[in-house]
Amino acid sequence: MPPPASATPPETVLHNRFLGFLIWQSIPSTVIFFLFKILSSAVSSASPSSAKPPFTFPFAPSIFALFTFFTFHLSQLLFSFALSLVSSPHPHRPASLLQLVLGLVRFLFVPGGSDSSETADSRARAKLSVGFLMFLGAAAVSGFVSVASLCGGFGDGVSAIGRVGFRGFVMGLLYGLYYVYNRRWVLEFPIIQRPPFFSFKMGLPSAITRSLQLSFVAYLFSAALLVFLPHHIQNQTTTGKFIAKQIRFYIGSFLVFLCWELSHHLHRVLHTKRFVFAPPKGSAAAETNPSEILLAALEESSPNSLLQYLAYLDLCMVCENNVDAWRRAAFFEETGETYKRVISVCLRPLEQLASKLGEGLESSIENGSQISKQLLSPTDNRLDSKYSEALNNFQLYAWCAWTAASLTACSHKEDRYGVAQISGSNAAVMSTLISCLLAVETYMGKKTTLQSANQFMGSTGFKLRNSSMANTGTSKKRAGPLHSKAYAVADVLRNSIYQIVSAFHDQMASSAKKGFLEKDWIVNSKPPFGPRELLVQKLRLFLDFRAS
Structure with missing residues (x-):
């Protein structure tokens, strides 16, 4: 309790x-x-x-x-x-x-x-x-x-x-x-x-x-x-x-x-004890705007501070459990502004992780091509420590992924006004989770390809294709702690995506047959990592329960 x-x-x-x-x-x-x-x-x-x-x-x-x-x-x-x-x-x-x-x-x-x-x-x-x-x-x-x-x-x-x-x-x-x-x-x-x-x-x-x-x-x-x-x-x-x-x-x-x-x-x-960022139940503030205290702590506190972590912990427990159902119901208010603010603070750390890993992978390929005569691996340890140290912050990424997925899944039954779909938050959540998963999997050395094309350009400017690019330094990474943390982050992201797919499976399957799947669940703008076509392909794998 x-x-x-x-x-x-x-x-x-x-x-x-x-x-x-x-x-x-x-x-x-x-x-x-x-x-x-x-x-x-x-x-x-x-x-x-x-x-x-x-x-x-x-x-x-x-x-x-x-x-x-x-x-x-x-x-x-x-x-x-x-x-x-x-x-x-x-x-x-x-x-x-x-x-x-x-x-x-x-x-x-x-x-x-x-x-x-x-x-x-x-x-x-x-x-x-x-x-x-x-x-x-x-x-x-x-x-x-x-x-x-x-x-x-x-x-x-x-x-x-x-x-x-x-x-x-x-x-x-x-x-x-x-x-x-x-x-x-x-x-x-x-x-x-x-x-x-x-x-x-x-x-x-x-x-x-x-x-x-x-x-x-x-x-x-x-x-x-x-x-x-x-x-x-x-x-x-x-x-x-x-x-x-x-x-x-x-x-x-x-x-x-x-x-x-x-x-x-x-x-x-x-x-590390949970603090409830909410007015007392039954008070005037709880009836008018019970989410303002929590959102203020999430948006106005110093980045990576203990106060911000406590706010993310409280938000995650509200979205995952039914003890504070009245607080979660307040997220789906008619205007949709509260819901968009909550989703925004959850997706921001995941977007930063995907962008950081994308910059590191792009930099590793550029350095590998420039000094290939010196046999420098694209996964040089200096680049790992510079770009992939964000993987150490596993706790925050887990809370953000769990919260976004749980809130999206709950919107299937609890969103009376349809603010999650109308505001485009569902597509933003799914696109960010898949994009972040692709970035982590590429960092781990997993091949990332399109089945309909031999090669394409990623969002960071480098080619994602069937090559030894991702596997060159995989054995060296597996010996280090960052590789195990990347596996943990990937598992959290994968389970979060499956949670959303399980809740909306019938609706997503119907959209896929009509050709509206990418329109409803993938954003039209540039994802944090990878091209939009790759995100659609990855979503179809999750829809068929074949993503691993």
């Missing part, structure tokens, strides 16, 4: 969720801190070799105990801020260190010397790289303070702070590198939306397992580096106390990793 509609303005959604995340992340951190101190005090009190326990915070609060408690929470708060700084639903590609230096030199000495679009893209990538560097620094500082506060380094003098803090610094730096390298900063939206507490509970086993693995590796690495610290050998104590300190430090480091993992998991759960 979706959450109840809220009157909260969309602009405050992210702000409220961030504040809620900061509040909720302090609860597991507090529980972990208290449990560790209670166990440490109990073990120290039961030990016959220690006359006085080094830490009695849970039982006898003091200024020193409160100081370590607040420093531990400040370190966790710093990590939470850094986590929110780099998290993004869009898998951006950061700039390398060399690109950062060249960009800085260009900014200082050649102002305005580059293209505006390239400058905007370079700035976005540079901003992401700087954010990663800040996250690494924040994670290292958080590790230093957290481990020193949790393991009692402040109570043993400056030397102990240096040893324990250094190891915590190394732990934080390693965790930051692991976090960035594995792209855990990309927010992944769950397919099934569950209550936040249930989703958080389901992630506890994996968080504990990953914390054990990371703490073991970080413990060994930090212990190896500790040998190079000055006065390390002179500060060694008896064997029993040394082993006890190492056990205490390992448990403390594991709990610090667990706090970080729980913060990451809680951040993902809270920020």
